Amino acid sequence: MSARPSPESPETPIQLVATALGEFLAAPPPGTPGEVVEALTLMAGNPRDPLSPRLFFEAVEQAPSAISITDARATILYANRAFEILTGFSRAEVIGQNEAILSNQATPDNVYQHLWRTIQRKQTWTGTLVNRTKQGGDYLAELIIAPVLDRNNDIKYFLGMHRDVTKLHELEGELRRQKARIETVLDAAPVVVVLLDAAGQVILANQEYQRLVGDLRGQEPAQTLSTALREQVGLDPLAECLAGRAFKDLEVSIVLPGASGPRWFSCSGTPADEVDPSARGFFGRQKPGERRMLLLANEVTARRREVDRAHLENLRARLAEQQLAHGMREALAAAIYQIQAPMNVIQAAAAMARGGNASLATLAGMLEEISRSGARALDTLKAALPEGPREPGVMVNVNDLLRQVLVLATDRLLAAGVVVDWRPAHLLPELPGHQDSLRSLFKHLIDNAIQALGESGRPHRDLLLATRLVDGAVEVAIQDNGRGIPFEDRYRVFEPFYIGWRNRRGRAGMGLAMAQEIVTEHGGSIEVDPDFQDGCRILLTLNAVPADE
Numbered sequence: 059m060s061a062r063p064s065p066e067s068p069e070t071p072i073q074l075v076a077t078a079l080g081e082f083l084a085a086p087p088p089g090t091p092g093e094v095v096e097a098l099t100l101m102a103g104n105p106r107d108p109l110s111p112r113l114f115f116e117a118v119e120q121a122p123s124a125i126s127i128t129d130a131r132a133t134i135l136y137a138n139r140a141f142e143i144l145t146g147f148s149r150a151e152v153i154g155q156n157e158a159i160l161s162n163q164a165t166p167d168n169v170y171q172h173l174w175r176t177i178q179r180k181q182t183w184t185g186t187l188v189n190r191t192k193q194g195g196d197y198l199a200e201l202i203i204a205p206v207l208d209r210n211n212d213i214k215y216f217l218g219m220h221r222d223v224t225k226l227h228e229l230e231g232e233l234r235r236q237k238a239r240i241e242t243v244l245d246a247a248p249v250v251v252v253l254l255d256a257a258g259q260v261i262l263a264n265q266e267y268q269r270l271v272g273d274l275r276g277q278e279p280a281q282t283l284s285t286a287l288r289e290q291v292g293l294d295p296l297a298e299c300l301a302g303r304a305f306k307d308l309e310v311s312i313v314l315p316g317a318s319g320p321r322w323f324s325c326s327g328t329p330a331d332e333v334d335p336s337a338r339g340f341f342g343r344q345k346p347g348e349r350r351m352l353l354l355a356n357e358v359t360a361r362r363r364e365v366d367r368a369h370l371e372n373l374r375a376r377l378a379e380q381q382l383a384h385g386m387r388e389a390l391a392a393a394i395y396q397i398q399a400p401m402n403v404i405q406a407a408a409a410m411a412r413g414g415n416a417s418l419a420t421l422a423g424m425l426e427e428i429s430r431s432g433a434r435a436l437d438t439l440k441a442a443l444p445e446g447p448r449e450p451g452v453m454v455n456v457n458d459l460l461r462q463v464l465v466l467a468t469d470r471l472l473a474a475g476v477v478v479d480w481r482p483a484h485l486l487p488e489l490p491g492h493q494d495s496l497r498s499l500f501k502h503l504i505d506n507a508i509q510a511l512g513e514s515g516r517p518h519r520d521l522l523l524a525t526r527l528v529d530g531a532v533e534v535a536i537q538d539n540g541r542g543i544p545f546e547d548r549y550r551v552f553e554p555f556y557i558g559w560r561n562r563r564g565r566a567g568m569g570l571a572m573a574q575e576i577v578t579e580h581g582g583s584i585e586v587d588p589d590f591q592d593g594c595r596i597l598l599t600l601n602a603v604p605a606d607e
């Protein structure tokens with residue numbers, strides 16, 4: 059009887075015995091007792107018998123899991139081929155050794171203690187150990203140890219099966235890291251983010267959402283926002299998303315307990331489909347996954363309050379203007395009524411004088427009456443004159459003010475076909491001044507230029523605005539190639555009620571007089587440049603307003 063290992067795969071001693079037995083039984087030497095052949099046949103097993111021990115052995119040997127059989131103290135008696143491949147140890151190296159040969163000392167002691175307590179209670183232990191290969195590499199071993207009992211129910215052997223789950227562990231780690239990264243990003247976002255299932259239950263929410271839960275004293279913000287969207291915008295957000303429709307930037311207000319005013323949120327919703335996580339989905343035969351809603355709510359309370367405040371301011375200003383106009387109308391009506399009395403007396407006096415039947419004393423009395431009534435009417439008119447609010451001095455940048463006035467005048471300049479040449483000084487110091495007064499000064503001068511260009515009838519209409527620093531003062535030049543101001547009128551134009559326009563509509567002749575007043579207030583001067591012939595150039599200088607202002 060000779061054992062011949064196959065050249066391809068080296069056979070184990072058990073295999074060698076099995077092969078040798080097979081060969082012997084295939085052609086037993088003549089004279090072999092029948093009982094011996096029978097006993098050996100039982101040992102080898104019938105290869106055609108599905109329950110033959112040899113078949114079991116081959117199945118274990120060729121199994122893809124690392125399988126070992128130990129005695130009751132974990133001394134290795136057998137290891138299969140997968141064990142050799144995974145651990146790097148040959149069978150010859152491990153047989154007779156304790157399984158501890160695979161330990162790399164990184165597994166905590168209590169794991170081994172639990173392992174041993176379990177298997178010694180004749181129960182199967184399943185767990186994960188950190189193993190080492192013969193080459194010194196680490197791998198995570200998912201291990202099952204099952205006790206094998208003898209006829210007396212005592213532990214005879216242990217059957218160990220393990221596989222390398224290092225990759226799986228790494229993937230799980232990567233998944234955990236990804237989740238942590240997503241959570242960090244979501245938590246850092248200054249927006250409420252919440253994922254709801256089809257029943258409106260919260261699956262995932264960020265910190266901003268949790269903060270809102272606190273503000274709402276435990277009330278679910280998703281429900282509060284959904285109700286607000288339904289009631290204020292007429293949209294059921296969940297129904298919308300479940301139907302596959304997204305919505306964006308819908309503003310709603312919610313009232314928080316104890317808060318002074320409502321808080322505003324701009325809400326957007328996106329349908330999110332999840333894949334079917336069940337086992338049947340493994341080969342792509344999944345049921346349609348559940349649809350979720352990703353709800354984002356961006357708080358816009360500050361902006362809304364600003365808009366409301368601006369609206370109120372605007373309303374207040376309009377009311378004040380209306381009140382002023384109303385008051386002036388009333389005062390004018392009263393003055394007209396009061397002026398009627400001296401007019402009547404004047405007419406009567408004139409008639410008496412013409413008839414020659416009025417003494418000087420009578421006429422003098424009448425004149426006094428006229429004077430008194432006239433003074434009363436004058437007082438009424440004076441009282442109606444609105445007193446302009448005193449503007450506080452602030453640091454102003456003349457370039458900025460001119461630019462603002464130019465922007466406001468853009469439409470009119472375009473309509474009048476005026477080409478603007480804007481040449482601000484690159485460096486202009488800020489000076490203390492009254493910015494509203496200066497703005498109205500610049501607006502008036504630009505309005506004058508537009509009218510002068512209109513009245514000139516010139517096809518090419520140019521407006522030049524320039525600033526520069528001259529001896530610490532800011533000089534502004536406003537120059538147009540319009541109709542110009544005659545040389546002899548260059549001082550008169552600053553007199554009150556002087557009007558040199560052809561079209562006098564809406565002109566009271568006070569504009570340049572007031573402009574001069576504003577410039578004087580700013581310690582400066584204003585003049586019509588006598589050297590400029592091709593139109594009109596107004597030159598003005600501005601200094602800081604006096605310190606006592």
Ligand code: FAD
Binds near residue numbers: 175203
């Ligand atoms: P040890 O000091 O030997 O053991 C650590 C602790 O384990 C001890 O403090 C004690 O509480 C307990 N313990 C150890 N031996 C016994 C025992 N005979 N009876 C009761 N308690 C005991 N270990 C691995 O690291 N990797 C494996 O892949 C692996 N596979 C195994 C497969 C089988 C079938 C069996 C039975 C055991 C396996 N073990 C495996 C466990 C191994 O036998 C050692 O117990 C373990 O490696 C710890 O060895 P150690 O030298 O580091 O410490």
